[in-house]
Amino acid sequence: MALEKPKYKVVQKNGRFELRDYAPYIASRVEVTADDHRAAARRGFSPLAGYIFGENFRREKIAMTAPVTAQPASEKIAMTAPVTVSGDDTYRVEFVIPAEYSLNTLPVPKDKRVEFVEYPARRIAAVRFSGAFQQRNFDRHIALLRAWIRNKGWAEKSAPVIAGYNPPFTPWFLKHNEVLIEVEPEKD
Numbered sequence: 001m002a003l004e005k006p007k008y009k010v011v012q013k014n015g016r017f018e019l020r021d022y023a024p025y026i027a028s029r030v031e032v033t034a035d036d037h038r039a040a041a042r043r044g045f046s047p048l049a050g051y052i053f054g055e056n057f058r059r060e061k062i063a064m065t066a067p068v069t070a071q072p073a074s075e076k077i078a079m080t081a082p083v084t085v086s087g088d089d090t091y092r093v094e095f096v097i098p099a100e101y102s103l104n105t106l107p108v109p110k111d112k113r114v115e116f117v118e119y120p121a122r123r124i125a126a127v128r129f130s131g132a133f134q135q136r137n138f139d140r141h142i143a144l145l146r147a148w149i150r151n152k153g154w155a156e157k158s159a160p161v162i163a164g165y166n167p168p169f170t171p172w173f174l175k176h177n178e179v180l181i182e183v184e185p186e187k188d
């Protein structure tokens with residue numbers, strides 16, 4: 001079953017790394033407290049899934065989309081490397097909303113923790129990887145993507161976002177995961 005994903009155009013590709021131009025989209029979001037990206041995704045999944053499965057005031061079911069994303073709610077950048085996650089352990093977990101909806105046509109969620117964010121068109125650096133949805137795997141790929149971004153001379157504009165595209169029962173070796181970082185490439 002093919003799930004709807006945010007639309008993007010690949011601007012540059014180098015193996016598993018891509019520079020993408022994303023079209024605007026809407027996401028549903030909850031903030032959760034967790035020790036890492038994986039725990040955040042697990043904790044945030046339930047209220048977001050409830051919303052799309054009909055826990056809204058219209059009792060309307062909304063199609064499942066991909067990916068499910070998790071990122072620190074805030075990140076402080078030291079004057080010297082590396083970038084570190086803030087000490088509050090708050091993460092944002094998001095589901096992409098199908099393109100047929102606008103902020104005005106979405107059903108109102110019953111769970112007050114569910115909110116919506118409208119993303120403008122933006123440029124994202126991405127690295128694709130398979131394997132377990134675990135922090136050790138994320139950290140390795142975050143470092144690889146940041147090295148690629150630095151090598152290209154681009155500026156990071158967001159904290160790393162972990163994106164998972166498969167249900168939990170998918171075997172680890174078949175999983176499609178990505179790290180996404182909004183960037184500002186050098187001027188043309």
